[in-house]
């Protein structure tokens with residue numbers, strides 16, 4: 001394996017693929033398909049600022065996709081369009097074969113600032129979502145479902161507390177419980193853990209991962225945390241800096257589906273993907289915006305699948321996980 | 326620590342009150358000795374002047390009057406001689422009617438305006454112009470159109486209570502947090518349910534603040550309005566007692582008006598605490 005090119009790099013539009021993972025997604029595989037969306041805001045002087053345009057991104061059913069990019073590149077805007085809270089200036093988003101129009105109970109959002117209703121208790125907040133989903137359900141059933149969701153995120157016993165009596169991590173859990181309680185098909189998360197301390201973040205990541213694997217959720221998540229993306233995602237979407245941000249490339253996570261957060265840094269391929277992501281954030285997110293490669297095709301950004309690099313091999317050879325653990 | 330502060334504050338209050346009473350008594354008693362009154366004028370003034378003391382009553386006289394009112398607040402001896410309780414009842418009734426009418430109008434309209442930027446901008450000039458008008462300026466118009474003095478007073482209360490509530494409702498509704506509205510939207514909550522389950526609770530503290538300001542203004546205005554329209558009510562009572570030169574009754578009324586105003590304010594303060602949510 002070459003030292004200079006630790007990755008198998010394939011431009012989606014060329015290169016015949018052997019690897020099933022990096023093959024271009026067939027239309028029957030696409031559960032969500034973002035098709036050429038743009039978002040523009042009016043700028044002073046009658047002009048328009050383009051946050052992003054011609055953005056394409058397909059997602060499979062049950063896939064966990066993370067989006068990484070610098071502040072202001074339009075990640076929240078993409079998520080809001082997926083949620084139906086905002087309409088794209090151009091293009092469409094197709095979910096399960098239908099173009100989305102507005103919000104839907106099938107797509108649950110976990111908001112960055114937890115967005116709990118402060119005048120309701122924990123139970124009241126979750127029950128509000130449940131009763132919106134099943135409008136005619138009797139009260140007892142609503143409460144039962146809500147309590148189940150609250151227990152899933154480990155908050156059983158705090159049902160009657162108000163949000164102001166909860167810690168930041170607990171509030172975020174209530175937000176997760178509220179999203180899960182309505183049995184969504186798609187989970188949209190906007191930096192759900194960024195305001196939390198490392199320890200709480202770790203436990204919540206474990207919980208979200210367990211829940212998503214168990215329920216086969218399709219997830220779109222925005223994060224600033226490279227390790228979080230590596231731990232949770234199947235694919236990581238890299239955005240160049242804004243304005244006029246683009247999907248620079250899509251990184252396929254080479255780590256096995258079965259991951260252990262605490263042993264993540266010993267997994268083969270970990271350093272390769274981590275270095276790749278950090279390199280992107282530090283330099284290429286800017287250089288690529290200024291000069292996209294000639295072969296760049298917005299419909300099919302290159303798909304990168306990092307494999308075992310020299311760094312990984314060295315790390316594993318000298319420090320076997322067993323010794324450290 | 327806190328209870329001792331409270332105790333000390335209470336004691337200080339009592340001390341101030343005692344000192345005030347003493348000063349009052351001395352001041353009134355002091356003048357009375359030196360003042361000689363024109364006998365004709367004294368005759369005009371009736372018995373309050375002929376007692377030889379100052380026309381300004383001392384705390385003991387006021388105390389006696391208060392006691393007299395407390396013993397029998399609800400007597401009714403014709404149109405010019407009703408118990409203070411009855412007069413207060415009239416005033417509270419008018420305030421309650423005008424105020425509740427204003428609540429019923431201001432809050433739904435405020436909701437409508439607050440939810441629609443178009444309405445908000447379209448109606449803003451009217452609100453801005455009508456808000457600073459003294460409610461008593463409406464009185465002639467009310468008397469002319471309604472042709473009933475008691476109803477006119479209620480109308481004046483209505484018109485003066487409406488603005489703070491309207492403005493606060495508009496503001497509270499318009500500043501409902503976007504993220505709470507987005508929660509409702511992602512849950513596909515319909516507009517009516519959203520209004521009652523998200524916007525109303527979110528705006529309630531602001532609305533209650535407006536309602537509290539309104540009740541204060543209404544209670545200020547009712548005294549003036551009743552002085553103008555006459556007939557019944559605590560405002561009329563004050564004016565009537567002034568005409569009778571019964572300063573003790575006037576002072577008693579001032580105290581009673583203050584007390585009722587405080588009770589009204591406290592009632593709304595309590596309601597406000599009920600709907601306020603900690604964040």
Ligand SMILES: Nc1ncnc2c1ncn2[C@@H]1O[C@H](COP(=O)(O)OP(=O)(O)OP(=O)(O)O)[C@@H](O)[C@H]1O
Nearest residue numbers: 041042051069070071072073074075076077078242
């Ligand atoms: N209402 C608006 N009017 C004009 N520009 C806007 C508006 N809302 C967002 N923008 C612009 O759109 C761009 C993308 O915003 P967005 O919130 O999607 O960024 P983001 O990638 O989520 O950033 P962060 O990581 O900081 O959350 C920003 O540059 C912002 O200035």
Ligand SMILES: [Mg+2]
Nearest residue numbers: 075076077190
């Ligand atoms: Mg954002």
